[in-house]
């Protein structure tokens with residue numbers, strides 16, 4: 326498998342404890358996008374005994390890494406139908422392209438259709454809900470994307486829906502986990518302690534994306550909601566999680582900065598993150614589908630990442 330050949334999957338987390346029921350009928354999983362989440366999902370599925378194909382924009386370094394699929398539609402690197410033989414389930418982790426369109430649908434839709442997959446998971450974002458002023462949003466909330474990238478995302482969601490493939494939209498808030506969390510920012514000097522009154526962020530531990538995928542993928546299709554938010558239960562100010570990060574590392578917090586003072590110095594991307602305020606609810610996942618979060622809050626999730634440092 327190719328998951329750790331180029332970018333090692335950091336930290337053990339708890340995904341080794343995740344399992345699929347013996348009866349799970351997954352022939353072969355195609356994970357489109359071998360990035361942070363894609364690699365983690367691929368690793369867990371492999372551990373559970375599922376054959377996985379994971380796409381990369383680079384060709385396989387040796388040309389022989391099992392499971393490595395070269396996929397770079399911008400450069401014309403596309404898999405053949407033979408490469409995809411046996412694929413029964415598909416997870417798309419690739420975001421919209423620079424033009425705001427979906428690179429997978431643009432290049433692979435017909436091939437995916439020929440595979441007649443039982444499930445296509447599409448990782449999207451809770452950004453499609455726009456700004457709720459800090460109120461909770463769930464799968465029934467109206468989508469009112471404000472940012473251009475969130476409008477593109479909603480358009481991609483809709484294109485997946487129109488594809489007629491058995492698509493499940495998995496909407497995510499900020500993803501954190503080993504190698505990607507505030508402790509990393511404190512250690513590499515990029516952490517900022519910014520206070521904006523009333524502002525919260527929702528988040529999800531990467532291994533709960535893995536766990537939720539394994540949980541829902543084996544449900545009968547009629548029991549699988551077409552849209553699902555994957556989030557922990559504790560939206561909070563970024564300063565709160567930064568406080569725990571500094572405590573775990575035994576280091577000092579950076580100086581507190583007022584958002585109003587630093588906003589003019591922020592780049593457009595950073596500013597856009599602070600421009601929306603919402604709490605994403607995963608009640609459907611937890612209560613209706615019975616998924617038990619591995620990391621219900623950052624208080625469990627962040628310490629699980631400290632293995633990167635000690």
Ligand SMILES: NC(=O)c1ccc[n+]([C@@H]2O[C@H](COP(=O)([O-])OP(=O)(O)OC[C@H]3O[C@@H](n4cnc5c(N)ncnc54)[C@H](OP(=O)(O)O)[C@@H]3O)[C@@H](O)[C@H]2O)c1
Nearest residue numbers: 358359360361362382418419420428448450497498499500
């Ligand atoms: N990160 C977050 O906090 C967050 C929050 C909400 C939603 N999401 C969404 O959730 C998904 C997974 O997030 P992530 O953080 O795991 O993403 P990631 O680490 O950036 O991985 C994305 C993968 O997609 C590949 N990719 C990107 N554009 C591509 C293209 N045009 N053609 C082919 N491959 C392409 C990348 O290839 P390379 O490795 O070659 O770049 C990478 O393997 C993404 O859609 C992301 O937008 C992320």
